[in-house]
Amino acid sequence: MTDLRIPRGQTATLDRVDGHLRIGNHATVQSSNVKGVVVTGRVYLEGKAYVNGNLECDSVESESFLSEHREINVGGQRARLDLIGRYTHLEVNGNLTVHKQLSVSHSVEVKGAITASDIDVGGKIEADAVKCSRIRVGGRTEVKGMFEAESVDVGGKVEAGPVKIGDLNVGGEAEVDGGSITGNIRVGGRFISKSKLEFGELLVYGKGALAGGSKGRKVSAFGKLEADGDLISDVIEAGGIIEIKGDCHAQHVEIGGKLEVSGSLYVSERIEGVGSAEVEGNVETAHLKVSGKLEADRITAKEDADVSGKIEVDHGLKAAQVTVRSGSRCEGVLIGERVEVGKSADLSYGGWGKWGVGAMTRVDDIYAKEAIIGAMSTAGRIFANKITLEQSSSAWQVTYTDELKIAQGAGVSEQPRKVENLPKSPF
Numbered sequence: 001m002t003d004l005r006i007p008r009g010q011t012a013t014l015d016r017v018d019g020h021l022r023i024g025n026h027a028t029v030q031s032s033n034v035k036g037v038v039v040t041g042r043v044y045l046e047g048k049a050y051v052n053g054n055l056e057c058d059s060v061e062s063e064s065f066l067s068e069h070r071e072i073n074v075g076g077q078r079a080r081l082d083l084i085g086r087y088t089h090l091e092v093n094g095n096l097t098v099h100k101q102l103s104v105s106h107s108v109e110v111k112g113a114i115t116a117s118d119i120d121v122g123g124k125i126e127a128d129a130v131k132c133s134r135i136r137v138g139g140r141t142e143v144k145g146m147f148e149a150e151s152v153d154v155g156g157k158v159e160a161g162p163v164k165i166g167d168l169n170v171g172g173e174a175e176v177d178g179g180s181i182t183g184n185i186r187v188g189g190r191f192i193s194k195s196k197l198e199f200g201e202l203l204v205y206g207k208g209a210l211a212g213g214s215k216g217r218k219v220s221a222f223g224k225l226e227a228d229g230d231l232i233s234d235v236i237e238a239g240g241i242i243e244i245k246g247d248c249h250a251q252h253v254e255i256g257g258k259l260e261v262s263g264s265l266y267v268s269e270r271i272e273g274v275g276s277a278e279v280e281g282n283v284e285t286a287h288l289k290v291s292g293k294l295e296a297d298r299i300t301a302k303e304d305a306d307v308s309g310k311i312e313v314d315h316g317l318k319a320a321q322v323t324v325r326s327g328s329r330c331e332g333v334l335i336g337e338r339v340e341v342g343k344s345a346d347l348s349y350g351g352w353g354k355w356g357v358g359a360m361t362r363v364d365d366i367y368a369k370e371a372i373i374g375a376m377s378t379a380g381r382i383f384a385n386k387i388t389l390e391q392s393s394s395a396w397q398v399t400y401t402d403e404l405k406i407a408q409g410a411g412v413s414e415q416p417r418k419v420e421n422l423p424k425s426p427f
Helices: none
Strands: 004-006 011-014 021-023 027-031 037-039 042-045 048-052 055-057 059-062 066-074 077-085 089-093 096-104 107-110 113-121 124-127 129-131 134-137 140-143 147-154 157-160 163-170 173-176 179-187 190-193 197-204 207-211 214-221 224-228 231-238 241-244 248-255 258-261 265-273 276-279 282-296 298-313 317-325 329-331 334-343 361-363 366-373 377-389 394-406
Touching: 004 011, 004 027, 021 027, 042 055, 089 096, 096 107, 107 113, 113 124, 124 129, 124 134, 134 140, 140 147, 147 157, 157 163, 163 173, 173 179, 179 190, 190 197, 197 207, 197 224, 207 214, 214 224, 214 241, 231 241, 231 258, 248 258, 248 282, 265 276, 317 361, 334 361, 334 377
Parallel strands: 004 021, 011 027, 021 042, 027 048, 037 055, 042 059, 048 089, 055 096, 059 096, 089 107, 096 113, 107 124, 113 129, 113 134, 124 140, 129 147, 134 147, 140 157, 147 163, 157 173, 163 179, 173 190, 179 197, 190 207, 197 214, 207 224, 214 231, 224 241, 231 248, 241 258, 248 265, 258 276, 265 282, 276 282, 282 298, 298 317, 298 329, 317 334, 329 361, 334 366, 361 377, 366 377, 377 394
Antiparallel strands: 066 077
16 A cells, blocks of 8 residues: 655645555645545545546545734733644535544545545535444535435534435534434424424424424424424424414324314324314314313314313314313314313313303303213203203203203203204314
């Protein structure tokens, strides 16, 4: 093996180096053929290095070349400060292939594609495309085309075309043109996917935006996330604000802040939370347990609906079992096999804001096999086989087939009616 050094400021025309190549500050490597320069060993950078053509090597490493002495004033006394640091820059006018590690202290600029195992850049990296196992950049990463990596860790900002990434960790901002991020996405500032993205777990602390049709395992937003169209995610946690401009499909939804859906919300397992949800279309789920405010055109829960707070539904709420907790307000018809209004608050679950313990519970019409109106509760019309009005409760009208119990102090505005058959529920 023969090592080669290009002195500072000089240009060398090469095709192959069987050994290590050391490039002096402001030196240039010129390829003697269209295939480029091949270095079997390492490439050492002593400062700013320029390569005209493709470069292939075992690894790229930086060396410190900055040594400077400065006089400073500290508390009226002059002192000498020795500065020793690294400022290395690699510029390749072609493709860069590094079989092992690409390590540059300041910046890398490649007009073609970068292929490497590990990439460590202290400042900024630019390329038409990147394919690597792991990349760490202290400042900024700009990739015009495909960006492939198992792990991406960037302190500042990422801008990329389509991506195929495992884990993405960005301290500032990230903007990608769709693709897939199969692991965890952690972005401290802003995250944007301009095209459809398949993701693992997306955690947004600041602001986030997803293209319509994006799909993932988990979304957690403590800032604000916007989906410009349909969104599919196994788990959705709205700790801050999530706005979905389309339909939303999930297995589990937890609302701590605010969820807005311009389409319908389909949740196969459970919706729960203490925040606010506004759904322009329908809500469908197996279990519903909310303490806060929920608005929708229609709500259907296959198993049970447990409501604390306020529900507003244009065409009603339907569940096998409906429970409206003390102090709550439901606007819209309630439909269920068993509907219980005014049940004691579930204190283990959360607060109700202005809807609290001791306040009057109010619901509109009820269609059920069994309806129970608890103390300090009032209902509109009730259609049920069995109806119980507990003390201090009231209803506007009751129609039943089997049994009616009215406790002392309870009241019905109109004369109760016993019938053979009940009218059909709205849905």
